[in-house]
Amino acid sequence: MTMMRRRAALRWLACAGAAAASPAWALREAAEASTRLSQAQSRAFQAWMLRIVTAQIERGPSPRWTHRDCAGLVRFAVNEALAVHDARWLRANGIASDRRLPPELELDASQAALRNRWVQTGGTVGHFVTALALVQHNSRFVAREISQALPGDLLFFDQGDEQHLMVWMGARIAYHTGTVTPDDNGLRTVDIKQLTTWKDTRWQPASNNPNFAGVFRLSFLS
Template sequence: MMAVTRRHMLGLAAGCAVLPWAHALTGAPAAAMPAYLSKAQSRAFQAWMLRIVNAQMEQGPSPRWQHRDCAGLVRFAVNEALTVHDAKWMRANGIGSDSQLPPELDLTPAQKTLRNRWVQTGGTVGHYVSAIGLVQNNSRFIGRDLNQAQPGDLLFFDQGEEHHLMVWMGARIAYHTGTVTPNDNGLRTVDIPQLKTWKDTRWQPAVDNPNFAGMFRLAFLT
């Protein structure tokens, strides 16, 4: 995990200086840059991401989900939201077809390259990225006021040596604890009012909490 001090990370958030991956690839030709999603595609993506995260919470982790921690939950949900959701995919993910399914994204060939494309430390691109890499190199800072959040936004907590992500689900927050035991898959959901009054104040998403770096939105969303 990249060594970043709390002061530096929070300074980036406060100054809105967390850059999208397009900046991380400075020097690459424009044609090599991944495409952004349109507004309609972004809404469909957000709906699919929440549907996929919900499925993990309700049914347990998909066998196809590797690296089960907070960042792993986000990577899995993002990659699956960007795929084609045909009958085979639905069966593999235990999601039933119903009238509430989001529309397909209908990605262009350029947009399809977004899947499994994470900008890592130093600007390299690969299938893996840490929690801090997700917000620092692949997202843009939105703010620290929860009223600014949209479905699928990421809440980032900097606890010094440990960094943690939570997913904004609307009325609640979803996350993975990073610890898995035979009797605990590590998945959690918590209502927003409950999180705001969490006994351990380090985890409260409040503007006066120095451990709450803020909310971040995936950079490819419009």
């Protein structure tokens, strides 16, 4: 990231944190999606997203997940949560049909079109989006306090030259380290206590940590 882009990113993060005190800020969020899921669809989506992330952790990364980093995990889980979860999809993703599965989302055409459509920096739309653009243009700020997070929300960290996303799973947090070795697929989960007391304080999701930008929720969720 160039110095100019780095400064722009930090200005945006600072504004997001400052605006959290204003309840009207969310209504002014430029990244607000024009197409939204209903509350019932949003809950079903969040359940499918967590089920898909859990499958990657339990079974190892699906061969269908090709770009394996923190933002790639989010993109894959979101896109697959918006898919039709029929028997073919379950087989392709290695998810047993006899397990308790979330209800189907039953999306209309405009909602189904959200799949693989990410708003990128500059306003273009495509299949790829970085971690920074994912929260800037495809999510809305929730809070700096993790007590406000819902399952499927994103924790965003700015570590200088790199930005990183984690997925709030409820009792645990899932993420990809961005480093894959022959013996390590890069996937990790930690519980809340582990993360809030992490030795490297840059990764603690605390409101007094300048590297923690806060909790973000996908814009199309109600």
